[in-house]
Amino acid sequence: MRLKIIENIEVAKNTYSLKLENPALFDVEPGQFFMVKINTYPFPLLRRPFSVADFGEHLEFIYRVVGEGTRILTTKKAGEFVDVLGPLGKGFSINSTKRLLLVGGGIGVAPLLYLKKTIEETYKISCDAYFGFNNADEIFTKDGNIATMDGSFGFKGNIVEMVEDMLDENTLVYACGPTLMLKRLAFLCFEKNSPMQVSLESRMACGIGVCLGCVVQTSDNRYKKVCVDGPVFDFEEIQW
Ligand code: FES
Incomplete structure (x- = not known):
């Protein structure tokens, strides 16, 4: 879905806050993420995974500039649109007894x-x-x-x-x-x-369990996909 940019500003060195309109179409669990399409042509074509830094009045991502894709994203202005897919993945579960x-x-x-x-x-x-x-x-x-x-x-x-x-x-x-x-x-x-x-x-190409680009090895020597089985895991599930 295409969401309007409310603000896209540098909040620390090489780190930006991207606030998008909240379309009031979904809820977001903490820990879930979105795949963001930065550009359609000529580069980069793939979506990038961004975790949610805030959700309420706006949907906010905080991202670090790590390559050409995120550098292009810094040039987007309020009023322009970005295409996002999500919310995706399994978030944190909250336990109030500890x-x-x-x-x-x-x-x-x-x-x-x-x-x-x-x-x-x-x-x-x-x-x-x-x-x-x-x-x-x-x-x-x-x-x-x-x-x-x-x-x-x-x-x-x-x-x-x-x-x-x-x-x-x-x-x-x-x-x-x-x-x-x-x-x-x-x-x-x-x-x-x-x-x-x-x-x-994790590096993710699809974010929806198709490409196998995000697998991690589990403690029982199997593999899980960070994008659909995570990104949040019990630490004992993972082979460190
Ligand atoms: Fe494609 Fe996880 S990113 S399977």
Whole structure:
């Protein structure tokens, strides 16, 4: 469906917020994503997966410029249209019996913002958010506790170091970010019996289970498609 752009602005270094009109035709679970068609001709033809950073008055994606497709997207102006397919995939499930801990890294923080809003505003429960970035220039939200690798803002170091001592069986972790960060968290969650739901970032060509471009290996040596079986998985399902 074609949705009108309300705003497309740079919110941090090489990071943009794209707000689209909410057509009031669907609901969105935190963790779900859309396939966005950036251009039809001459390049790029494929849609790109964008997780939902907010949904309500607008449908918001926060995206990092990583190549020609996303660079072209930065040139789109309010009033123009983009073609989106979604909402797709399986999102986070919210468990109100545990302490909820959100841990995000880099652009992986984006889906956790909508999760945080849903937990607080819809479920009316509190949660703690810890977000890590490489440096102050890359920070696009301060709606949580912040760490930077170079110490230019907040805690100096990796976000996993910041939450390490908070993990236990009564704490449910929701995580999204770079693979290395998720691996370290998965290792600690195994060790401390802490449940965790992870949203995986994957290259996707179709987003609807057809191309097999997004498969991940599971802990029982099978394969799952990130686009339809995820992107959110119980961390114990995945082979790290
Ligand atoms: Fe095509 Fe998942 S992106 S099967």
